[in-house]
Amino acid sequence: MVGPRDLLRIRDLAVMYSAEEGVPIRAVDGVSLEICAEEIVGILGESGCGKSTLAGALLQLLAPRAKCEGEILFRGRDLLNLSAAELRSVRGRDIALIPQDPALSLNPVMTAGSLIGEVLRAHLPLGAERRRERVMGLLREVGFDRPEEIYSAYTHQLSGGQRQRIAIAQAVACRPALLVADEPTSKLDATLQSEVVALLSQIRQQHGTTILIISHDPALFAGFADRIAVMYAGRIVEVGKSVEILGRPLHPYTQALMRIATSSVATGARANMRLPAIAGESPNPGCILEGCRFEPRCPERMQVCSQRYPQAFLPEPTRPVNCFKYGG
Amino acid sequence: MGGNLPNMPTYSPTYSSGGGSSESLLRVTGLCKRYTRGSLWRKRVAVAAVVSADFGISRGQTLALVGESGSGKSTVARCVARIERPDAGQILMQGADIAQLAAAALLPFRCRIQMVFQDAVTSMNPRFSALEVIEEPMRIRRETVHDRRDRARALMIEVGLSPDWMHRSISNFSGGQRQRIALARALTMRPQLLVLDEALTGLDVSTQAQIANLLIDLQAAHRLTYLLISHDLALVARLADLIGVMAEGRIVEAGPAQQIVSDPEHPATKKLLASAKAAAGKLTRITGASL
Numbered sequence: 001m002v003g004p005r006d007l008l009r010i011r012d013l014a015v016m017y018s019a020e021e022g023v024p025i026r027a028v029d030g031v032s033l034e035i036c037a038e039e040i041v042g043i044l045g046e047s048g049c050g051k052s053t054l055a056g057a058l059l060q061l062l063a064p065r066a067k068c069e070g071e072i073l074f075r076g077r078d079l080l081n082l083s084a085a086e087l088r089s090v091r092g093r094d095i096a097l098i099p100q101d102p103a104l105s106l107n108p109v110m111t112a113g114s115l116i117g118e119v120l121r122a123h124l125p126l127g128a129e130r131r132r133e134r135v136m137g138l139l140r141e142v143g144f145d146r147p148e149e150i151y152s153a154y155t156h157q158l159s160g161g162q163r164q165r166i167a168i169a170q171a172v173a174c175r176p177a178l179l180v181a182d183e184p185t186s187k188l189d190a191t192l193q194s195e196v197v198a199l200l201s202q203i204r205q206q207h208g209t210t211i212l213i214i215s216h217d218p219a220l221f222a223g224f225a226d227r228i229a230v231m232y233a234g235r236i237v238e239v240g241k242s243v244e245i246l247g248r249p250l251h252p253y254t255q256a257l258m259r260i261a262t263s264s265v266a267t268g269a270r271a272n273m274r275l276p277a278i279a280g281e282s283p284n285p286g287c288i289l290e291g292c293r294f295e296p297r298c299p300e301r302m303q304v305c306s307q308r309y310p311q312a313f314l315p316e317p318t319r320p321v322n323c324f325k326y327g328g
Numbered sequence: 329m330g331g332n333l334p335n336m337p338t339y340s341p342t343y344s345s346g347g348g349s350s351e352s353l354l355r356v357t358g359l360c361k362r363y364t365r366g367s368l369w370r371k372r373v374a375v376a377a378v379v380s381a382d383f384g385i386s387r388g389q390t391l392a393l394v395g396e397s398g399s400g401k402s403t404v405a406r407c408v409a410r411i412e413r414p415d416a417g418q419i420l421m422q423g424a425d426i427a428q429l430a431a432a433a434l435l436p437f438r439c440r441i442q443m444v445f446q447d448a449v450t451s452m453n454p455r456f457s458a459l460e461v462i463e464e465p466m467r468i469r470r471e472t473v474h475d476r477r478d479r480a481r482a483l484m485i486e487v488g489l490s491p492d493w494m495h496r497s498i499s500n501f502s503g504g505q506r507q508r509i510a511l512a513r514a515l516t517m518r519p520q521l522l523v524l525d526e527a528l529t530g531l532d533v534s535t536q537a538q539i540a541n542l543l544i545d546l547q548a549a550h551r552l553t554y555l556l557i558s559h560d561l562a563l564v565a566r567l568a569d570l571i572g573v574m575a576e577g578r579i580v581e582a583g584p585a586q587q588i589v590s591d592p593e594h595p596a597t598k599k600l601l602a603s604a605k606a607a608a609g610k611l612t613r614i615t616g617a618s619l
Contacts, residue, residue, distance in 0.1 A: 046532040047503055160397070186530065189397055189559045190603035216532040222610035247614040260537045262611055274544055275566060277537040281502070 006073075007177060007210050008035040008058075013070035015053050015062065024067070025285045027053040029234040031070075037177070040204060040211045042221040042242065044257075045231035048282055051214045052100075054231075055182045058212070059097050060087050074178070093123040093174040098181040102167035106155045112139070112166045113151035119173040138169040142199060161192040165199070172203055179203070181213040185220060197224050218246055218261045230254045233283050233293035235309075240319040250321045253278075253294045292323070304328055352422075353553050354408070354521060355384040359417035359427075361403050377403040379577035381417070385570075387520070390547070390554040392564040392585070394600060395574035402525055404574070405557045409443040409523045410434055421521070439469075442514035446526035448506040452498050458484070459494035462512045469517075483512040486549075487542060504535035511546065518550075525557045540567060562604040565589045573597045 013031045016024040028050040035041050045051045056062040058072060060079060072079040074095065082090065091097075099105040106115055116135045120126060126134065139147035142165040155163055164184060171179055181200065185193040201224060203209050213225060221228055221242055228245040230238045230253065238251040249255045256278045263276050280297040283289055291306040292298070298305065304324050312320035313327035359381040362374045378400040385391045393401040406412040408419060410426060419427040426437050445451045452461045462483060463476040481491045487508040493501075501509065507527060514522055524543070528536050540563070546552060558564050564571060565585050572582040575596035581588065592598045 046534060190607055191396070191599075194603070194606060218533070219607045219611050222614050243614055246611065257534060260533050262608075263537075273566065274541045275537040277541055278534050281504070 006034050007037045007039075007075065008033075008212075009071070009073040010034075010054075010058075011071040011073070013054070013057060013068065013072060015050070015057050016067045016069070017063070018065045018067065019286065022286070026234055027066075027285055028057065031231075031234075031236050033229055033236065033239070035178075035210060035212060037210055038204065038208045039227065040200075040213065040225045042225035042228040043212065043214045043231055044216070044218060044221065044228050044245075044254075045214075046216055046282060048233075048285065049231045050234040050285075051231050052182055055097070055180050055212070055214055058178075058180050059091055059095055061091075061097070089123070092119050092176070094176055095178045095180060096171040096174070096176040098164075098168055098171045098179060098184045100183040101187055102163040103155070103160070103187075106163060106166060108155055111152050111154055112158070115155075115166060116169050116173055119170050123174045134173070135169075138173055141172070141203075142166075142169045143195070160188055161195065164188060164192070164196060168196070168199060168203075172207070172209070175207055175209075177210060179209050179211045181211060183215055184213070186215070186217075193220065200224075218258060222246055230257075233289075234285065235293065235322065237294065237322045238320070244319060250315060250319060250326065251294075251323050252298045252300050252325070256297075256299075300325060351387045353385055353387045353389075354555070355418070355420040356404075356408065357382050357418045357420075359404060359407060359414050359419065361400075361407055361412060361414045376577050378407070378414075381574075381577075381579050383572055383579060383582065385521075385553055385555065387553055388547070388551050389570065390556055390568045391570045391572065392556040392558060392568035393572045393574055393579070394558055394561050394564055395596065396559060396600070399574040399596075400577040401557045401574045405443070405523050405525045405555060408521075408555060409441055410437070411443070439517040440519055441521045441523060442517055442519040443523040443525065444507070444510045444514055444527045446529050448503070448510040448527075449498065451510065452506070454497075454499055456498055457495050458489070458498060458501065458509050461498055461509055462494075462516060465513060465516050479516055480512070483515050486515075486546070487512045488538075502535075503531055504539060507531065507535075507539050508542065511542065515546070515550070519552070521553045521555065523555045523557070526559070527556075528563060529558065529560065536563070543567065559600075560604070561589070561600045562608065573600065 010031055010033045013028055014026055015028040016026050018024045031054060043051045043054065053062065057068055068080050113135050116138055117131050120131050120134055135151065136147045139150055144150045144165065158166065185196050188196065197220065200211055204211055215221065225242045227240065228242050229236045230245065230251060232253050238245065238254050245254060246258065249258050259276045278297055283293055283296070291308055292310055295301045295305040302324055310322045310324045310328065312322050314320055315326040359378055360376070361378045362376045364372045364374050381404050383391060393404060395401045403412065407414045414427050417427060418425050421437055421440065426434060459480050462480040466476045466479065480494065484491045484494060489505060489508050498506065528539055531539060543554065547554060556564060556568060568585045570582065571585045571588040572579045573588065573594060573596055574580065581592070581594040581597045588597060589601065592601050
């Protein structure tokens with residue numbers, strides 16, 4: 001699987017947040033993942049599983065108290081060894097982020113046009129006139145039919161969906177090779193969600209952009225992501241083709257998650273019927289479990305599960321699963 | 329949109345949950361709320377968030393108001409909880425019209441109607457511990473320390489939190505746990521009606537299922553009545569007895585949940601159902617019968 005087409009190779013990445021007292025919290029713990037050029041990879045996981053920390057690590061936009069170990073090879077260069085100046089030239093031009101909440105990331109005292117123009121100015125030597133043209137083109141590309149009107153609008157004058165489009169236009173302004181989208185649709189309603197997903201698909205198609213998209217919602221990945229990596233408590237527990245992960249999940253956690261996802265979208269109204277749920281909560285990131293992190297909640301746990309962490313077994317040639325059900 | 333808007337049936341025997349009593353708890357008629365928009369320099373214009381809303385809920389029932397953002401559903405919720413004062417219309421809580429009551433006269437009703445918001449943490453003092461958040465309403469009502477502590481402990485257990493965590497700062501709890509704390513706080517006042525404004529939105533799928541189940545359990549245990557505000561028709565269909573669909577400040581279609589989902593009439597309902605089904609369809613096409 002690993003070949004020259006790899007755009008991004010994450011090897012044994014760990015991100016630790018130093019706590020005021022006691023041992024540092026390992027938000028991401030030993031994550032390895034390869035992403036090929038022009039691929040759309042989804043990271044599926046619940047809040048607190050470390051998926052946003054992973055996104056932050058890729059752009060080296062973590063809190064100062066976070067410490068990274070391992071390797072993040074982007075086109076062969078380890079992002080963890082770059083200087084601040086080198087990182088600034090990578091961010092926005094080679095790797096760009098679509099944030100979760102554009103209302104928080106867009107400067108409220110700048111117009112939409114200048115927000116997008118700012119990214120171009122930081123990376124490309126364009127004159128004011130050319131830059132304005134590019135911004136208009138980008139606004140059109142993200143679906144604004146009348147870009148002149150949006151160009152001079154402030155973010156508070158825009159709807160949530162429009163703001164997310166501005167954030168996407170900012171991210172794709174310099175035609176980055178890799179887009180990292182951190183829950184880009186979680187604040188939007190169902191109709192807007194599908195529009196954003198369609199827009200991202202279109203960007204990949206037109207520009208060959210590689211996309212790493214993070215979400216807690218399996219439905220978002222259906223028909224969109226090529227592959228999915230499932231994260232639980234800081235680790236990837238299962239990787240595979242999107243159709244396989246959603247249609248035939250192998251890890252007990254993914255199986256439980258899919259039971260919930262398919263039941264809450266089943267529109268047969270059965271008032272006051274309890275929904276299938278996973279009992280318990282994810283482990284506190286501060287506590288270290290010797291064994292599998294899903295073991296306390298797992299309906300199929302065995303004795304070995306609490307003793308050591310399962311390595312990736314290959315029940316099928318292209319499907320690594322970290323679960324003792326498939327070997328040990 | 330036809331001139332004749334369907335009114336919400338106050339009670340339908342088939343859809344009462346629990347005891348089967350038809351005692352009406354809340355009756356809203358002709359509710360209207362306008363906001364003014366404008367700035368220092370521009371002319372102020374009135375924007376009607378809710379043009380006219382009529383509905384009723386019986387004790388122990390769940391009524392869901394669904395609609396797209398901007399349809400006016402949250403404004404209805406805020407008027408019922410009397411965070412906003414409506415411009416016109418009646419809000420009859422067990423026969424008493426609370427629509428225009430002033431602060432002092434509202435006090436007894438504040439206990440009976442409690443509200444839970446989407447983003448629980450923004451409705452909590454970030455410097456408080458879980459215990460302080462939960463007992464805050466009781467402290468305002470000058471209950472004794474002993475009573476407060478006892479009830480907070482019992483409610484924490486009931487909503488699925490360990491009382492050992494009561495002194496932990498609110499910032500150390502996850503989104504789902506904070507929503508449990510918000511529910512415990514609301515229950516300290518022994519309310520009859522809970523107004524849940526997108527209380528399940530923004531949670532993970534598994535957390536959402538847990539909180540939904542908790543709502544079902546609490547409703548049965550306390551004979552609670554829910555006014556549930558959501559844009560997620562698929563989720564609402566699992567929880568509500570009655571659904572009212574809102575569009576442009578009006579309830580455009582209302583009826584038993586089953587009927588709304590299986591036989592939608594209004595274009596707004598059809599649109600909501602279509603987007604819920606589109607999301608479901610993508611998954612079921614892949615998952616098929618394998619689960």
